[in-house]
Amino acid sequence: MVESREAAERQHPGSGHRTVPHTADLCVEAWSPSAEGCIGEAVRALVEGFADTSGAEAVGDREYAVTARTEEDLLVSVLEEVIYRMDADGEVPLAAEVGGIRPAGDGRSLSVSFRMADIGAARLVGAVPKAVSLHGLQLRGGPGGWRCRVTVDV
Numbered sequence: 001m002v003e004s005r006e007a008a009e010r011q012h013p014g015s016g017h018r019t020v021p022h023t024a025d026l027c028v029e030a031w032s033p034s035a036e037g038c039i040g041e042a043v044r045a046l047v048e049g050f051a052d053t054s055g056a057e058a059v060g061d062r063e064y065a066v067t068a069r070t071e072e073d074l075l076v077s078v079l080e081e082v083i084y085r086m087d088a089d090g091e092v093p094l095a096a097e098v099g100g101i102r103p104a105g106d107g108r109s110l111s112v113s114f115r116m117a118d119i120g121a122a123r124l125v126g127a128v129p130k131a132v133s134l135h136g137l138q139l140r141g142g143p144g145g146w147r148c149r150v151t152v153d154v
Helices: 005-011 035-048 071-089
Strands: 016-020 025-032 058-068 091-098 102-104 107-118 131-142 145-153
Touching: 016 035, 025 035, 035 071, 035 091, 035 107, 035 131, 035 145, 058 071, 058 091, 071 091, 071 107, 071 131, 071 145
Parallel strands: none
Antiparallel strands: 016 025, 025 145, 058 107, 091 107, 102 107, 131 145
């Protein structure tokens, strides 16, 4: 797990995530009072969907900044960065802190700080993700906060 549910709830009250059944893919849902919190929860759900990191130790922190047209595009970019870091660097997030979304030109930007572990120190518990699908992608805010749903190709 990226963080225990109890630790995540203390750090991010009103936030959560889960994986839901989906044929041959991994589908994650997340919710939080803020868009940034929802993106962070989606990262946790993605990692928990394929790796148990509870015994892994941090190997370093990695910063990531992104500019995109919409909040949904930011979500996709952050999740794709997790997959890229795993493929290119052999690392998986133990934690992710998502900075505030800011206006940037005709879009939005945000920064993410990942606390990374070596993927070899994690125990694989599911199929390894390959890419984020745009089909059925959702990230929406409302009176109860923000919710997202993402399908990940495995």
